[in-house]
Amino acid sequence: MDSVNDLIARGSELGAQLRVDSIRCTTAANSGHPTSSMSAADLMAVLLIKYLKYDWDHPHNPNNDRLIFSKGHASPLLYAMYKAAGVITDEELLTLRRFGSRLEGHPKPLQSAESHGVPHGLPWVDTATGSLGQGLPVGVGMALCGKYVDKLPFTVWVLLGDSEMAEGSIWEAFDKAGHYKLGNVIAILDMNRLGQRGPTDLGWDSPVYAERARAFGWHAIEIDGHDIGAIDHAYAEARAQTGQPTCIVAKTVKGSGVSLVADKNGWHGKPLNPDQAKAAIAELGGERHITISVAKPEALQPAPQPTARALELPVYEVGAEEAVRKAFGDALAAVGANRPEMVVLDGEVSNSTFTEEFNKAFPDRFFEIYIAEQQLVAAAVGFGILRKTAFAATFAAFFSRAFDQIRMAAVSNANIRLCGTHPGVSIGEDGPSQMALEDIAMMRAVHGSTVLYPCDANQTAHLVATMAGLPGISYLRATRAKTTVIYPPTETFPIGGSKTLRRSDTDHVAIIAAGITLHESLRAYEQLKSEGILVRVIDAYSVKPIDAETLHEAARVTEGRLVVVEDHWCEGGLGDAILEVFADTPETPLRMIRLAVHAMPTSGTPAQLMNAAGIDAEHVAQAVRECL
Amino acid sequence: MDSVNDLIARGSELGAQLRVDSIRCTTAANSGHPTSSMSAADLMAVLLIKYLKYDWDHPHNPNNDRLIFSKGHASPLLYAMYKAAGVITDEELLTLRRFGSRLEGHPKPLQSAESHGVPHGLPWVDTATGSLGQGLPVGVGMALCGKYVDKLPFTVWVLLGDSEMAEGSIWEAFDKAGHYKLGNVIAILDMNRLGQRGPTDLGWDSPVYAERARAFGWHAIEIDGHDIGAIDHAYAEARAQTGQPTCIVAKTVKGSGVSLVADKNGWHGKPLNPDQAKAAIAELGGERHITISVAKPEALQPAPQPTARALELPVYEVGAEEAVRKAFGDALAAVGANRPEMVVLDGEVSNSTFTEEFNKAFPDRFFEIYIAEQQLVAAAVGFGILRKTAFAATFAAFFSRAFDQIRMAAVSNANIRLCGTHPGVSIGEDGPSQMALEDIAMMRAVHGSTVLYPCDANQTAHLVATMAGLPGISYLRATRAKTTVIYPPTETFPIGGSKTLRRSDTDHVAIIAAGITLHESLRAYEQLKSEGILVRVIDAYSVKPIDAETLHEAARVTEGRLVVVEDHWCEGGLGDAILEVFADTPETPLRMIRLAVHAMPTSGTPAQLMNAAGIDAEHVAQAVRECL
Numbered sequence A, B: 001m002d003s004v005n006d007l008i009a010r011g012s013e014l015g016a017q018l019r020v021d022s023i024r025c026t027t028a029a030n031s032g033h034p035t036s037s038m039s040a041a042d043l044m045a046v047l048l049i050k051y052l053k054y055d056w057d058h059p060h061n062p063n064n065d066r067l068i069f070s071k072g073h074a075s076p077l078l079y080a081m082y083k084a085a086g087v088i089t090d091e092e093l094l095t096l097r098r099f100g101s102r103l104e105g106h107p108k109p110l111q112s113a114e115s116h117g118v119p120h121g122l123p124w125v126d127t128a129t130g131s132l133g134q135g136l137p138v139g140v141g142m143a144l145c146g147k148y149v150d151k152l153p154f155t156v157w158v159l160l161g162d163s164e165m166a167e168g169s170i171w172e173a174f175d176k177a178g179h180y181k182l183g184n185v186i187a188i189l190d191m192n193r194l195g196q197r198g199p200t201d202l203g204w205d206s207p208v209y210a211e212r213a214r215a216f217g218w219h220a221i222e223i224d225g226h227d228i229g230a231i232d233h234a235y236a237e238a239r240a241q242t243g244q245p246t247c248i249v250a251k252t253v254k255g256s257g258v259s260l261v262a263d264k265n266g267w268h269g270k271p272l273n274p275d276q277a278k279a280a281i282a283e284l285g286g287e288r289h290i291t292i293s294v295a296k297p298e299a300l301q302p303a304p305q306p307t308a309r310a311l312e313l314p315v316y317e318v319g320a321e322e323a324v325r326k327a328f329g330d331a332l333a334a335v336g337a338n339r340p341e342m343v344v345l346d347g348e349v350s351n352s353t354f355t356e357e358f359n360k361a362f363p364d365r366f367f368e369i370y371i372a373e374q375q376l377v378a379a380a381v382g383f384g385i386l387r388k389t390a391f392a393a394t395f396a397a398f399f400s401r402a403f404d405q406i407r408m409a410a411v412s413n414a415n416i417r418l419c420g421t422h423p424g425v426s427i428g429e430d431g432p433s434q435m436a437l438e439d440i441a442m443m444r445a446v447h448g449s450t451v452l453y454p455c456d457a458n459q460t461a462h463l464v465a466t467m468a469g470l471p472g473i474s475y476l477r478a479t480r481a482k483t484t485v486i487y488p489p490t491e492t493f494p495i496g497g498s499k500t501l502r503r504s505d506t507d508h509v510a511i512i513a514a515g516i517t518l519h520e521s522l523r524a525y526e527q528l529k530s531e532g533i534l535v536r537v538i539d540a541y542s543v544k545p546i547d548a549e550t551l552h553e554a555a556r557v558t559e560g561r562l563v564v565v566e567d568h569w570c571e572g573g574l575g576d577a578i579l580e581v582f583a584d585t586p587e588t589p590l591r592m593i594r595l596a597v598h599a600m601p602t603s604g605t606p607a608q609l610m611n612a613a614g615i616d617a618e619h620v621a622q623a624v625r626e627c628l
Helices: A004-029 A034-038 A041-051 A072-084 A135-150 A168-179 A206-215 A228-240 A274-283 A324-338 A356-361 A373-385 A396-411 A439-444 A457-468 A516-530 A548-558 A574-581 A606-612 A617-627 B004-029 B034-038 B041-051 B072-084 B135-149 B168-179 B206-215 B228-240 B274-283 B324-338 B356-361 B373-385 B396-411 B439-444 B457-468 B516-530 B548-558 B574-581 B606-613 B617-627
Strands: A066-069 A156-161 A185-191 A219-224 A246-251 A321-323 A342-346 A366-368 A389-395 A416-421 A450-452 A473-478 A482-484 A499-502 A509-513 A535-539 A542-544 A561-569 A591-597 B066-069 B156-161 B185-191 B219-224 B246-251 B321-323 B342-346 B366-368 B389-395 B416-421 B450-452 B473-478 B482-484 B499-502 B509-513 B535-539 B542-544 B561-569 B591-597
Touching: A004 A034, A004 A041, A004 A072, A004 A228, A004 A274, A034 A072, A041 A072, A041 A156, A041 A185, A041 A228, A066 A072, A066 A135, A072 A156, A135 A156, A135 A168, A135 A185, A135 A373, A168 A373, A168 B168, A185 A206, A185 A228, A206 A219, A206 A246, A206 B206, A219 A228, A228 A246, A321 A324, A324 A342, A324 A356, A324 A416, A324 A457, A324 A473, A342 A356, A342 A373, A373 A389, A373 A396, A373 A416, A389 A396, A389 A457, A396 A416, A396 A439, A396 A473, A396 B396, A416 A457, A439 A450, A439 A473, A439 A542, A439 A561, A439 A574, A439 B439, A450 A457, A457 A473, A482 A516, A499 A516, A509 A516, A509 A548, A509 A574, A509 A617, A516 A535, A516 A561, A516 A617, A535 A548, A542 A574, A548 A561, A548 A574, A561 A574, A561 A617, A574 A591, A574 B574, A591 A617, B004 B034, B004 B041, B004 B072, B004 B228, B004 B274, B034 B072, B041 B072, B041 B156, B041 B185, B041 B228, B066 B072, B066 B135, B072 B156, B135 B156, B135 B168, B135 B185, B135 B373, B168 B373, B185 B206, B185 B228, B206 B219, B206 B246, B219 B228, B228 B246, B321 B324, B324 B342, B324 B356, B324 B416, B324 B457, B324 B473, B342 B356, B342 B373, B373 B389, B373 B396, B373 B416, B389 B396, B389 B457, B396 B416, B396 B439, B396 B473, B416 B457, B439 B450, B439 B473, B439 B542, B439 B561, B439 B574, B450 B457, B457 B473, B482 B516, B499 B516, B509 B516, B509 B548, B509 B574, B509 B617, B516 B535, B516 B561, B516 B617, B535 B548, B542 B574, B548 B561, B548 B574, B561 B574, B561 B617, B574 B591, B591 B617
Parallel strands: A066 A156, A156 A185, A185 A246, A219 A246, A342 A366, A342 A389, A389 A416, A416 A473, A450 A473, A509 A535, A509 A561, A561 A591, B066 B156, B156 B185, B185 B246, B219 B246, B342 B366, B342 B389, B389 B416, B416 B473, B450 B473, B509 B535, B509 B561, B561 B591
Antiparallel strands: A321 A482, A450 A542, A499 A535, B321 B482, B450 B542, B499 B535
């Protein structure tokens, strides 16, 4: 164990190096956030020297502590720590923000060339940050995994900025970390008083931050964030808390150590020019190239997982009435038996999303996140980082609350599976606040996403099983109402596929639908058939990627006469996904009629609202007749 | 003034009536939330009898107190209050949730037939609720307006549910209400212990809720929410607080007054059947039809507004280099001089969005919301309700944080104007966390929205002036980089228009772009012209609504050879907006090449990243050549 004086000496030197390196790399880049890095340099120096337990050669070692820069713009400091840990060279440090460098403006996890064109990102970054207020919530997910699933004693260290304490997502994370008594979370609040455009809401008011943390069930410690001894004591005290998370409120100086910028407004996100940098580095005692031997964690085994049982999906009789969301819940339980690493999270609506079926089967792997959708998604991301197969569910409408988290999950290359129930006007009486009418648009616009929209229970079960094995972000849109089972349990549903349910060689028109409107389309088919009109009916259950080949063929046969019907706004939905297929098809002129929701819905029965929106069988049949 | 005993007698009777009516209308509807209404019945009875000041005939009277059911699912209680106030009949009450009824499943403001097909909603509802955690934030916006702009002494009463206290948006609202010392906000927390699927996170732990409220700068009072006298005292005490908002933590019983359902799990969102209802009504002492004469507010004048000056938009010289976001800020200041009712809000990035220009000119009408994007949008909605022309700005990427608020603003038929800066890969070094690549998809999928994407400073100024007068939700996408001014200040830019910047009668291909890619397209034009290839270049600055006529003509002239280029993911963006125009155009076969962002971006210079994404002049020119 270092003596106190030794730690103070080493910590001060390393703190100075981290400042110098934060200045050097941002000056070289001519952009970035040196002053936001310098305020936290002493905090990170002590962490690296004495507290962090990390196996740099094996970032996925399940015993590793995790370090998340929730204030992602302090990336120069993070990269300077990597240099100090000896995992990047000084030369690489100076590539910050350059095209082709791994050291991006904000931290990003390692991503393969396969999914992103070129490999980039860093193996020691767990989650992308830069959208404030998102690092802690992801850390809470990882801590839930550590405490309740893997049962390993690693610590999740999160560096928080003071500006981001205004984000509601931070308080969702404080709430859940307090509720689940996550003693393995230590949040270090770099209270440097200055935000991007001036003083923060609370400035240096440590007691208020501490009071808020305590009110949310946390242990709080107020310190001077440049006092190495105080930092040391605080970390030791925090690590001794096993029954509650700790927030260390560290009073710091933005740009500390350099008189030109210390505690000065107007220096956010601004590099020093070369002359200023030279003077600043001199003031900090010059360049250093100290390397720290970071302690490795003890090699412990994660809690044993139950034995995987063979996958036995639920089966539903053709012709029976069952809700897709119920099949989702049933399938979760079935897939969960097959995948002992699977976890399910819900936003206090498990009796509506039917994740309660999983909870009944595997209560130890079910996490109630309450009504906090941002935290719901962020926690799923956290579980995914620790190699768990994470599903999260709530009403489809309320995933819009977490769009930024989903967007950032894509930047992180995270693996999460979302299920949104109760989409569209077909939910009926509850009215538009509960109706997702933009979720397909939202989820299609997520990088690398998969968007699925089943129409029956057997299809749902198969898609849930497939989602469990999918990389990236996948989304299942699960209708509220019971629908008729139309597929036998043996049918398979590949991603990117579709099902042509009705066809002849002389179809005049093709109806393309998914989910609830597929059933309306089948009804329209029967009506039209009785009138002697033959139409093709295609179930586009895979909205993204979509089955271009089948759509092209349908357009060829029908000379472009397509009727698309969806329980969603027109913009961004199934219709747009289909139009994208036909952007460059001079051989197939399009005569598409799009039935979608155009007016703001009200309350009413599902049948009334689908009729009012013009997306029921009657309107589908009429659209077909107009096509002819 | 009523004596205490009289108030207790009247309050108890009215509380019973509100319970009975909540049961009657939900049983008639066979859906809805009676028990969530019953817990707050006594709280609302005392409010109606003694505290609320409201002019029912003039809902827009600026002196009216405002009443927001943040727990929108308690709408039966709200409608029962309307009956007790004599503004709806008992007969209408029993139309709850029926198709065509104004009494929807969740409260919705009055909406004209013009924008929504049929008129619906209620004149006394200010903002749609039903997505939890959104009512209080909107109320904070209204309270900011009352305290700082109109300077009128009305009170914003907000009924909160306990489940929604888990939403981060609630804590953004607590933070801002505390910061701005909004003594005109009284939040009544209906702590009934039971959420949708079981006990809430905190149950009946009043002290914790009170501690959290106090930590956020609120006055807190803990009471028994069924004790009429205690409620009376709490309201009086709350109204006496002028320097800070008050949260009344009211311990209540879900389904109170009816033994079948009181404090029982499993009764959320579930009506009593007719027999159960009959017994319950008997237990509550039978039907009542008390009418309350609600006190009207004093007739005070809002603070006088400055005199409107003639609109003098900033002008920029053709050929100069200026950032669209700077022109946005300049134009805000100019339009603000012309519109004394205009307010601007920002998410602590006013030196990046340039809303600081408005702040310099009109500091009394500028509101710093700090980094709390949900509150940013909700506050703008609140100002809009009180007839202010509200603009809100932050980085485009971070509006994804508030997508649910924007979605609900559309349900509310709210009038707000959003400006998102720093979209796309063209921001450069900061990397993908800061790049909005899905904002057009998101904003197009908002009901009734207008989506604008200017490419130069003069165009921006005109569009900002136009937005100020637009109803509904409008969005301006404002590029970070400086771009060349190409339009003279005299040019006009109607909504739904476009500008054809280059054309001949023999154009082989039309390039369609907006914003930053318009400039790349003009560069491509010059290159192609030097090669003898004539192309049309269209500036689609109005992405929604889009100029279908001009696009159709371009497709006719070029035989469908269109090149669309955008700094956005392919899905949901400009390309999809254009494809929608050609869904039914058999006469014009499409040969469209779409240039958009496909791989996850990294850091780099704007030029490097636009080249890597394949959306710069070089790629545009190459796409044109491929078209030929």
